[in-house]
Amino acid sequence: MAEMKTITPPLRHEDVADLKVGDAVHITGVIYTARDAAHKRLVELIDAGEKLPLDFEGQIIYYAGPTPAKPGKVIGSVGPTTSGRMDPYAPKLLEQGLKGMIGKGIRGSNVVEAMKKWKAVYFAATGGAAALIAKSVVSVEIVAYEDLGAEAIRKLEVKNFPAIVVQDTYGGNLYEEGVRQYRKTDAE
Amino acid sequence: MREIPTEKITDEVMRLCIEANTLLGQDVLQAFHTFRDKEESPLGQEILDQLIENARIAADEEVPICQDTGFAVIFIELGQEVRLIGEGLEAAVNEGVRRGYTEGYLRKSIVRDPLNRVNTGDNTPAILYTNIVPGDRIKITIAPKGGGSENMSRIKMLKPADGAEGVKDFVIETVQLAGSNPCPPIILGVGIGGTFDKCAQLAKKALLRELGTSHPDPFYADMEKELLEKVNALGIGPQGLGGRTTALGVLIETYPCHIASLPAAVNIQCHVARHKSVVI
Ligand code: SF4
Numbered sequence: 001m002a003e004m005k006t007i008t009p010p011l012r013h014e015d016v017a018d019l020k021v022g023d024a025v026h027i028t029g030v031i032y033t034a035r036d037a038a039h040k041r042l043v044e045l046i047d048a049g050e051k052l053p054l055d056f057e058g059q060i061i062y063y064a065g066p067t068p069a070k071p072g073k074v075i076g077s078v079g080p081t082t083s084g085r086m087d088p089y090a091p092k093l094l095e096q097g098l099k100g101m102i103g104k105g106i107r108g109s110n111v112v113e114a115m116k117k118w119k120a121v122y123f124a125a126t127g128g129a130a131a132l133i134a135k136s137v138v139s140v141e142i143v144a145y146e147d148l149g150a151e152a153i154r155k156l157e158v159k160n161f162p163a164i165v166v167q168d169t170y171g172g173n174l175y176e177e178g179v180r181q182y183r184k185t186d187a188e
Numbered sequence: 189m190r191e192i193p194t195e196k197i198t199d200e201v202m203r204l205c206i207e208a209n210t211l212l213g214q215d216v217l218q219a220f221h222t223f224r225d226k227e228e229s230p231l232g233q234e235i236l237d238q239l240i241e242n243a244r245i246a247a248d249e250e251v252p253i254c255q256d257t258g259f260a261v262i263f264i265e266l267g268q269e270v271r272l273i274g275e276g277l278e279a280a281v282n283e284g285v286r287r288g289y290t291e292g293y294l295r296k297s298i299v300r301d302p303l304n305r306v307n308t309g310d311n312t313p314a315i316l317y318t319n320i321v322p323g324d325r326i327k328i329t330i331a332p333k334g335g336g337s338e339n340m341s342r343i344k345m346l347k348p349a350d351g352a353e354g355v356k357d358f359v360i361e362t363v364q365l366a367g368s369n370p371c372p373p374i375i376l377g378v379g380i381g382g383t384f385d386k387c388a389q390l391a392k393k394a395l396l397r398e399l400g401t402s403h404p405d406p407f408y409a410d411m412e413k414e415l416l417e418k419v420n421a422l423g424i425g426p427q428g429l430g431g432r433t434t435a436l437g438v439l440i441e442t443y444p445c446h447i448a449s450l451p452a453a454v455n456i457q458c459h460v461a462r463h464k465s466v467v468i
């Protein structure tokens with residue numbers, strides 16, 4: 001595997017330009033969770049020209065909805081959810097300055113185009129490795145939409161959150177490149 | 189008649205909800221190791237190592253393996269010599285789910301109405317399949333099912349003329365279309381035969397079989413083996429990032445069908461393949 005980079009949001013253009021598909025990174029600092037329902041609300045605010053509950057400039061959104069924390073723990077298990085469901089909303093947040101998204105699964109062409117235009121990267125976290133990923137979360141605070149429960153927007157302070165750059169600002173796509181490399185030619 | 193209070197069922201369902209979500213089966217763990225040794229992609233190896241470590245943390249700390257603690261799919265085999273005492277069976281099961289998901293710190297992922305999506309707040313109701321069987325025992329199996337892999341499942345009413353090849357093509361096509369979304373490595377539950385509804389149920393039921401076992405009929409055992417090889421030749425790999433380990437197993441269930449029909453269903457299960465049973 002490539003050598004490990006540590007990145008800390010807010011990300012600047014240079015930070016993002018430096019990230020290429022296949023890079024294994026550790027994220028240390030603040031990231032925000034948001035899933036379907038929170039995205040729907042955020043985009044409704046953007047469309048109405050209203051103020052968002054937080055400034056996304058340079059930030060990273062983690063597509064995740066944790067389990068409730070057991071007593072004595074800061075968070076429950078917290079792995080990524082399927083990113084494709086956020087594709088209809090993501091370009092509008094990228095326009096707001098969002099620089100990174102963490103999830104699982106390939107993104108649609110509308111997101112790829114917006115990532116190139118607004119210079120942002122997409123990271124994969126290991127789907128299902130939710131107990132392991134929770135170990136990198138240092139603190140949690142709900143910052144918006146508490147009524148959404150697991151789907152509320154949470155501010156996570158993380159240390160060495162493990163992620164892989166899977167779609168970069170250059171149009172690189174590890175989902176396509178990786179599969180091409182290991183596909184047996186006689187496979188149907 | 190053996191009398192069993194339905195409270196007992198509530199208690200067992202509660203316990204099984206928590207256990208299934210925190211303790212991964214030995215068969216799945218064994219498959220992680222077997223496929224880790226065969227995986228050629230360094231990134232794929234790293235991901236499988238993460239899954240092994242993840243299962244260890246979940247078991248040690250009694251926390252959910254995955255944050256999607258799923259829809260509580262429950263199978264009950266009810267002995268016909270059992271008389272249930274107390275509240276209704278369905279209510280008792282749902283009370284078990286409610287308590288398991290609340291007291292076990294599991295995520296509540298069920299909305300009351302598919303279009304007016306308000307969370308029920310306690311992960312109820314369960315999906316309950318009840319079978320009346322001979323005897324005086326009750327077997328309860330709980331298989332929490334995550335949304336990511338369920339969403340990639342498919343069913344198709346094939347023509348009888350499509351035959352075995354048609355079924356295999358449909359399975360492979362389904363895995364291709366699912367790609368990285370169901371958190372590969374996956375397990376494939378394949379239902380063949382029955383009616384439209386029965387076939388989907390067969391695919392789900394197939395997933396209860398232990399990994400590493402074969403279908404008792406050599407014809408279908410061979411088909412399972414062939415499909416696993418073909419699926420793993422696709423290159424999708426762990427998390428869809430390329431590699432040899434796309435699936436850990438293919439499990440087929442069949443049922444007689446109509447002379448005009450050949451239904452086939454693929455229920456995709458992610459590597460967090462949870463199911464626990466108890467016999468009362
Ligand atoms: S598909 Fe499975 S591993 Fe992936 S998020 Fe859903 S339950 Fe977890």
